[in-house]
Amino acid sequence: MPLFSPASAATDEQTMSVFQTTADPEAFALIVHRWQGPIRNLCMRMTADLHRAEDLTQETFSRLCARRREWQPTAKLSTYLWRIAINLCHDENRRRTRHGEVPLETGEDGEHLAHITVFQPTPHDELEAEERADQVRAALQRVTEPFRTVLVLRHYEGLKFREIADVLGVPEGTVKSRMVEGLSQLTRLMQPALNDTPSVPTTPAAWQPRPQTKGRL
Amino acid sequence: MNNANHANHPTREEIVAKLYDELPPQRHSEVAAHLGQCAECHKLATEWCDTMEQMDAWKLPAPEPQQEFEREPVDFAQFFKWALAACLVVGLGFLGGRLSAPAPDAAAALSAALAPELQKLYAAMDARLAEDRRAVTEILQTMQTQRTEDYASLRRALETLAVNTEDELQTAQQQIVQLASFTEPVKP
Numbered sequence: 001m002p003l004f005s006p007a008s009a010a011t012d013e014q015t016m017s018v019f020q021t022t023a024d025p026e027a028f029a030l031i032v033h034r035w036q037g038p039i040r041n042l043c044m045r046m047t048a049d050l051h052r053a054e055d056l057t058q059e060t061f062s063r064l065c066a067r068r069r070e071w072q073p074t075a076k077l078s079t080y081l082w083r084i085a086i087n088l089c090h091d092e093n094r095r096r097t098r099h100g101e102v103p104l105e106t107g108e109d110g111e112h113l114a115h116i117t118v119f120q121p122t123p124h125d126e127l128e129a130e131e132r133a134d135q136v137r138a139a140l141q142r143v144t145e146p147f148r149t150v151l152v153l154r155h156y157e158g159l160k161f162r163e164i165a166d167v168l169g170v171p172e173g174t175v176k177s178r179m180v181e182g183l184s185q186l187t188r189l190m191q192p193a194l195n196d197t198p199s200v201p202t203t204p205a206a207w208q209p210r211p212q213t214k215g216r217l
Numbered sequence: 218m219n220n221a222n223h224a225n226h227p228t229r230e231e232i233v234a235k236l237y238d239e240l241p242p243q244r245h246s247e248v249a250a251h252l253g254q255c256a257e258c259h260k261l262a263t264e265w266c267d268t269m270e271q272m273d274a275w276k277l278p279a280p281e282p283q284q285e286f287e288r289e290p291v292d293f294a295q296f297f298k299w300a301l302a303a304c305l306v307v308g309l310g311f312l313g314g315r316l317s318a319p320a321p322d323a324a325a326a327l328s329a330a331l332a333p334e335l336q337k338l339y340a341a342m343d344a345r346l347a348e349d350r351r352a353v354t355e356i357l358q359t360m361q362t363q364r365t366e367d368y369a370s371l372r373r374a375l376e377t378l379a380v381n382t383e384d385e386l387q388t389a390q391q392q393i394v395q396l397a398s399f400t401e402p403v404k405p
Contacts, residue, residue: 044277129274136275154237155272161239176230183233187268 012077020068031077032061038157039085045152046089047096048137056092060085082159082167086149093145139189147182150175227251232262236269 008015008030019027039060043053063084064071071080143151146168153159153167161179165172227235227248234240235248252262 041277045275050278132271132274133276136271140272140275151272155269161234161237173230176233179233180229183265183268186272187264190268190271 013073016068016071016077017073020071020073023068028061028065031064035078035081036061039081042082042085042152042157043089045140045156046086046149047092048141052092056085056088059088063088076166079163079166082153082157083169086153086167090145090149135190139186142189143182143185147178147185150178151182151186154179225251226255226258229261232258233265236262236265 010018010030012031012034015027015030018024019031036057040053040057043056043060044050047053047056060081064081067084071077140148140151149168150164153164154161159167161172161175164175168175225247231240231244231248232252235245235252238245240248252259
């Protein structure tokens with residue numbers, strides 16, 4: 001079996017270290033193989049655009065390749081990759097906002113949130129599920145930065161608050177505060193939809209912690 | 218809800234951390250107990266919980282499976298079929314050639330019969346070539362003789378011209394001297 005086959009047991013950091021020193025294409029291919037899915041998902045959540053997400057994913061790995069000298073072997077590769085991808089997503093979203101491709105952006109205080117209607121009921125269950133997904137996607141795109149980033153990293157990508165703090169370079173407490181604000185904004189945005197969906201149990205059983213299935217760090 | 222619980226409201230950050238299971242076990246139990254008793258915190262946690270469930274409605278399409286580069290299996294049957302056809306064509310050609318070719322004895326007899334004629338033909342060709350060579354040599358000698366004669370004739374003509382020119386030049390010089398020494402006679 002080749003040293004850096006997809007089934008290789010080498011850690012991300014070991015693989016990256018080899019790539020950093022020897023520019024071994026097999027090592028880089030292994031990193032891409034392991035991480036392109038999570039990075040693509042992050043870009044998709046952050047931009048809500050599949051094609052942009054694909055481009056940003058490629059750009060993320062291009063930058064990783066170009067800046068491999070900047071990576072410190074003591075740091076986690078995942079943290080480095082998340083950071084590159086998030087910065088690219090922020091740049092892309094800013095560019096879209098400047099060019100008017102994003103129709104509405106709420107203020108930092110969320111003052112416009114109450115005017116956004118993201119709920120449009122549909123008669124069929126399947127369509128309704130798609131519609132609900134669209135509503136979530138649209139609402140999430142209206143959550144302001146930096147709160148959206150924390151929401152995406154925590155909820156969808158499964159990073160712990162501590163890990164998000166490492167990625168963003170801020171204290172863990174700040175991450176939690178941003179999570180509170182992001183969740184609050186999203187709750188307000190989703191309120192019409194929440195009022196229409198079947199009532200969820202409000203007993204403490206509903207507050208069971210989310211299963212941790214996505215954390216890779 | 219009692220006052221003690223009010224006084225011990227968990228922070229919103231703690232509630233979020235509890236929902237994502239990131240509180241220490243002891244604090245987790247305390248917050249859970251509080252949420253069961255405090256209507257205000259209960260409402261907040263319920264709203265967030267609903268939102269989190271709604272967020273799960275947005276599922277991304279599963280990435281397409283990585284297409285590993287695999288060599289297509291070589292279709293040996295196809296190669297075998299064409300190889301067999303080629304062998305068949307070559308074999309039939311060889312067989313046809315062998316069958317249609319004259320026997321070795323007939324070729325030797327034919328060669329022996331043609332030998333005298335070939336010898337005559339070769340002799341005639343040699344004689345003709347020798348004759349041509351002689352003719353060419355004579356022509357070249359004639360041309361050389363003519364060229365020598367032309368050269369001598371031209372030389373003689375040039376020498377005659379030079380002698381005549383010299384004589385005329387001397388005559389002209391004498392006339393010039395006479396003309397220069399001529400003096401007009403004085404009139405009476």
